Structures are given as C-alpha cells and as structure tokens.
Amino acid sequence: MKIRKLGGHDAQAYYDLRIEALTDSPDAFSTRLEEAIQRPIEKTAQNLALENAITYGAFTSGKLIGNVTFVRDMAPKLNHRASVVAVYVTPGERGKGHAKRLMQEVVQLAESLPGLERLDLAVASENKPAIALYEQLGFEKYGTDKQAMKTPEKYIDENLMVKFI
Numbered sequence: 001m002k003i004r005k006l007g008g009h010d011a012q013a014y015y016d017l018r019i020e021a022l023t024d025s026p027d028a029f030s031t032r033l034e035e036a037i038q039r040p041i042e043k044t045a046q047n048l049a050l051e052n053a054i055t056y057g058a059f060t061s062g063k064l065i066g067n068v069t070f071v072r073d074m075a076p077k078l079n080h081r082a083s084v085v086a087v088y089v090t091p092g093e094r095g096k097g098h099a100k101r102l103m104q105e106v107v108q109l110a111e112s113l114p115g116l117e118r119l120d121l122a123v124a125s126e127n128k129p130a131i132a133l134y135e136q137l138g139f140e141k142y143g144t145d146k147q148a149m150k151t152p153e154k155y156i157d158e159n160l161m162v163k164f165i
Contacts, residue, residue, distance in 0.1 A: 001098060003105050006055045006067070011045035013064040014055065018044075021088040027156050028124055029086070030149055056105050058089070058098045065093045068102040070109055072116065082110060084121040087130065099130075103137055110165050118164050122148065125157040139163045 006014055015036075022033040048055055052074050058066035066089035072082040084106055089098045110119050122145060123130050131141075139161040148158040 001065075001096075001101065002059045003056055003101055004059070006048050006057045006064075008045035008049050010057060010064070011041050011048060014048060014057065014067065015039075015041055015044045017064050017067060017088065017090065018086075020090060021086075024091060025088070027149070027151070028088075028127060028130075054109065055086070056102055058093075058102055060093065065090045066098045066102055068099075068106055070106045072113070080115055080117040082113075082116055082119055084119055087121075094129075099133055100137070103133065107137060107163070110163075116165055118162055121161050122158040123161065124149075125159050131159060131161075134161050134163075137163065 018036055019033070022029055022031060022036050026033065047053065053069055053071045055067055055069040057064045067086060068084060068088075069086040070082055071085060073079055084103070087099060087102065089102075107119070110116050119139070121134065121139065123134065125131075125144060135141075140163070141159050141161050143160040145158040145160055147155040149156040
C-alpha cells in the first residue's frame with residue numbers, strides 16, 4: 001500500500017470513492033449521496049487543491065482504496081486547531097491497517113506544523129471499530145453531540161474526540 005497527498009488530478013478517483021463511501025456507510029458522513037452525485041467533478045478538484053485542507057489517499061495496485069482529510073482552521077483564535085474528516089476505507093480492504101496508516105499520516109502532519117496544538121474529530125457513536133482506532137492513536141472522547149445528524153429513519157449521535165499534539 002502507498003499513501004500520498006491527493007491533488008486535482010485525483011479528482012475522479014476521489015469522487016468515485018466518495019460516492020462509494022456515501023453508498024456503503026451513509027450514517028458515517030454528513031453529506032448525503034444525492035448532494036455528492038450532483039457536485040461537479042471540477043468542485044472536487046478545487047477542494048483537493050485547498051490551501052488549508054490536505055487529503056491523503058491510500059492506494060493498492062494503483063487503485064484508491066481509502067482516504068482521510070485534514071483541515072486546519074484559519075481563524076486567528078482557532079488556528080491552533082485542525083479537524084480530521086472524511087475517513088473511509090473500501091470494505092474489501094478493511095482490517096488491513098489502511099485506516100491506521102492514513103490516520104498516522106495525519107498525526108505526523110499535525111505534529112510537524114508550527115502552532116498546531118490539537119486534532120479534533122467527530123465519529124458516529126455506533127462506529128465501534130473507528131472509535132477503537134482513534135483511541136489507539138491517542139484520541140480521547142470529550143463529549144457527545146446528541147442527534148448530530150438526522151436521517152428519515154433516525155438520529156445519529158457523534159462522539160467528539162481530541163488528540164492534543
């Protein structure tokens with residue numbers, strides 16, 4: 001497996017994986033599948049080129065099989081913080097350490113950035129494997145966002161987690 005930063009040239013592969021993620025794990029993401037499908041590929045390319053957001057991709061045999069996005073807050077009073085979002089690994093590649101490697105890449109990035117003091121993330125409270133991974137990497141739960149998301153069928157609570165750098 002190879003991990004590297006994604007760029008605009010990866011837009012189609014990232015878009016395809018994002019559609020898969022929203023189809024496979026809709027309760028894990030705030031974006032709805034219908035919204036993502038309507039987003040032009042050019043917008044995906046623009047997002048992959050943002051200055052304060054870095055998306056890493058995991059590749060096996062040249063195919064994008066996982067991703068994670070790091071977003072640094074640019075507001076002066078919040079610039080000591082960054083968020084981890086959009087963590088996903090395709091089902092056939094789960095359990096092989098790809099998510100851990102992606103998250104380790106983000107933690108290493110965070111540790112290398114001057115002034116960055118914390119990484120935040122929110123994870124569906126029912127997503128036990130992801131919670132276990134984040135705890136293994138030093139993230140701690142500091143709260144629960146009750147009814148953080150709402151689908152036609154149910155509410156989804158999220159664990160709020162932080163890792164101090």
